[in-house]
Amino acid sequence: MGKRTEDLRIIENKHLGQDFFILELAGSSKITDFKPGQFVQVKIEGSQDTFLRRPISIYDIDYERNTFKLFIQIVGKGSAALSKLKSGDSLNLIYPLGNYFTLPGEYEKCLLIGGGVGIAPLLFLGKVMNSNGSLPDMLLGFRNSDRIFELDKFRKVGNVFITTEDGSAGEKGFVTGHSILSEKKYDRIYCCGPEPMMKAVASYCKINSILCEVSLENLMACGFGVCLCCIAETVRGNLCSCTDGPIFNVNDLKW
């Protein structure tokens, strides 16, 4: 169908505790063209200081009900305004945007690594893998156990391993220190989270010759390739993380 801009109706705004919430939206057109790793650009109404849209990954899709979800963390004015929306309110989106994760070959062993709200695009990715017949491992890192949500969802799509910085759940420390990485051999790692984490994962993958894709969270003005503000430095020059990304193979990035 191509990119489009539409007012969508909010079906539910589920507050998870801490600063996290999930918006469920009713697709107005068929949303079967969404691919894992893609994002939407959300218009923020009712906030005097937010002029630009905000990019948010597609977290989950329900093809039967034609709805999809966004998993959002409140970090500033825009996300705070979004957190106040109620079911029935409408939200203007530009979507679907960006490229998407490269799906693995039939027998490849995959690990999905997420940190904090960076787990968002991995659920959808995991589900698509499931529908292709594979059950990925998932390594999710959090600051502490209070910030872990939706684990049941992730457990349905893969084998979940946890780290927390304070050891309040799973293994203590950062994802790159988790024992699974020394125990198992993966063909592909998909990663989304804070930049330091993605860089650590990228260097682990390079050393161990594992194919690795990361999802960048660069600042965006447009989201569809016209402002050239969101660039990532790559071996092929500056590329837009909103059209050539947000998913990049780490070998392409100048990290």
Place this chain on the structure above:
Amino acid sequence: MGKRTEDLRIIENKHLGQDFFILELAGSSKITDFKPGQFVQVKIEGSQDTFLRRPISIYDIDYERNTFKLFIQIVGKGSAALSKLKSGDSLNLIYPLGNYFTLPGEYEKCLLIGGGVGIAPLLFLGKVMNSNGSLPDMLLGFRNSDRIFELDKFRKVGNVFITTEDGSAGEKGFVTGHSILSEKKYDRIYCCGPEPMMKAVASYCKINSILCEVSLENLMACGFGVCLCCIAETVRGNLCSCTDGPIFNVNDLKW
């Protein structure tokens, strides 16, 4: 108590039909210092294009419950945003602002003339006159009968006469053409409404040597006398309609 700025809680937002609504607010401090003709400066949250506050007259006061009301017409972005507020929401005000109507002497006969949403400050004025033992006449002008609201309230504080431009209620035409003006003699006329109406009333009063006070609706940036944007040209020079007004004796205005 002096001027103050406070977050007040909305008790009710009553939509009247057409573009009119009434906000009832719970005073946090005692509101016994409000005088008829005074106004509040309302901060508009959740509207990207409204930077400045909006001046709104005090429409009605309930001393027992320590609440007061604002009678508002939707004419643009700010009033539209206010119309969406719900009971329980909070609203930031600077208040009470401006001078006030001069109350009549004991035996003076008074007429209160209001046009459209300009009837707002007259209810409070009428109530204060009642408490001083007088029952004013009230001449209220509207575009048509669909735009007449709250008449029962006004009938309790005075003898109400109506004009509509299309004759759908009361006498047809403008307030200045109403028969009451030729039938009765008034000592004082108080007027609030569109500028052409106030000017017509002012010239009627000058010709007939009637004391007349009008409430101006000049554009305001601050509302408390510091920006000098809201000036009215008077025989004493340019005066701020937010501190020296909004109530002016028409003999002082260069109309």
Place this chain on the structure above:
Amino acid sequence: MVKLGISIGDLSFKNPVMTASGTFGNGIEFDDFFDVSRLGGIFLKGTTLEAREGNPYPRMAETPSGMLNAVGLQNKGIDYFEQIIYPHVSQYDTNVIVNINGSYIDDYILLAERINKLDRIPAAELNISCPNVKMGGMAFGTNPVTAREVIREVRKVYHKKLIVKLSPNVTNITEFALIAEEEGADSVSLVNTLLAMAIDAGKMKPSLSTLTGGLSGPAIKPIALRMVWQVANAVRIPVIGMGGIMTATDAIEFLLAGATAIQVGTASFIDPMAPVKIVEGIESYLSEKGISDIGEIIGYINRKTS
């Protein structure tokens, strides 16, 4: 039916709504959203002779009712333009205009010569006002001597419609508009972005890699409108106005001030349909006012007050 067409010399535009360079890519990115041919014209991303990578990330900062950018003319150069972009944009049934840039006057001349040969490009916008490049750009456009020189040299080699894009970062913008007119420009467009800065108080450092960037969006509209009004009253060539136009109402303000046409910039980032909605909005405004020709509102406030 309302007449929306306007013209710059003998070049006609089906309506006065165009897109601002650097905010509309090469049009292609908007094909999904609407039929680009419905616009009066499109101004493509700033082009240079050689390919450029632009400035390092971060290049963008959100500000109250606006944004800063410090893209710095990232583009793939004129060869790529001729081979890849030109064939595509040639298919649009609208005026496709190239925004030309350089570090030295010679760059501008060489580029203008190349663009001059492209049949389907009826006009070029000479950008002497980019605030985000170390050499050229705004340095040319804020100095009357160099501004005159670059316009004069380009005019010699460029034989189609030449539009000079002015910088708002000057004491007296009419001075530069008059220079453009004197040197034979067919039109001036204004404003480019205002040189500005954002600082992240939390991180205690500038938000942009380049420290300063260009401010665009509604925040600058009142300044842009003032400059368009001043320039329209000073020159006889048509003025193309821009700066913070988000809605048809904004566009109409520029027309009333004296702009013959307008460009929609940053608005497209927030609503990719903005340009076409503005075409429709102008049409309704004129119908509602009972005005049959857009020409009647162009410069209307100047006719009334002078």
Place this chain on the structure above:
Amino acid sequence: MVKLGISIGDLSFKNPVMTASGTFGNGIEFDDFFDVSRLGGIFLKGTTLEAREGNPYPRMAETPSGMLNAVGLQNKGIDYFEQIIYPHVSQYDTNVIVNINGSYIDDYILLAERINKLDRIPAAELNISCPNVKMGGMAFGTNPVTAREVIREVRKVYHKKLIVKLSPNVTNITEFALIAEEEGADSVSLVNTLLAMAIDAGKMKPSLSTLTGGLSGPAIKPIALRMVWQVANAVRIPVIGMGGIMTATDAIEFLLAGATAIQVGTASFIDPMAPVKIVEGIESYLSEKGISDIGEIIGYINRKTS
């Protein structure tokens, strides 16, 4: 305890938060809201020799994240100031600074002489940047020759702290800051409002009686911040920054850019408590960062990047 005090030469201020001329009346209007003596200083409404009525109504227009004003220096003149306002403001335990204006250089001189005699006024702000008067104001401040002349003449007769208020409506604001410094000014303050315009599309006419007015508020913050940064890097005298400061975070951005102090303007219209909230906010920011002296953040980004 965090040290918030700053100084301009030997004049000390208890904190760097002041109020911008024309947005704080004569302080008196704020007595109901907070204790004005808590501020570092207050800049009073622009004063002229004679009483002035200012420009006709309408004088104000709301714009995206900002406003236009065309007040035009309405004030009651220096006699009224000495007799009525001065006795009142003398009671404040803070630096009370008069903003002086004129149509001719002689007006400025005569006024400066009168202000010089007032014991409780430790400084004067020389306004050569008002965009809303037909004569004087911005005309002085956008021309290097007249700017130098008026500063020089006022400096001869004014012996306390002289602060020159600069116009942002120039190509190169550092040129004017350097002139002020060369002519012996103790400080420069910037920015005054940007010349701008608003048009009512519905009514098809300009929103202000004067057609153009001065833009203030958050819309101009990125431009003001850039100019303050440029000037702070060019002169050695202290810089007082302003333009769109609404919150402590905004104020801190100006300090990081190199301003020694800041003025709160339009923000006071929306929140009369803004100036005092900003004092408190700066204090918390410093505490949270573990910074004990405000001096450490003044010009911080310049120390880091140079």
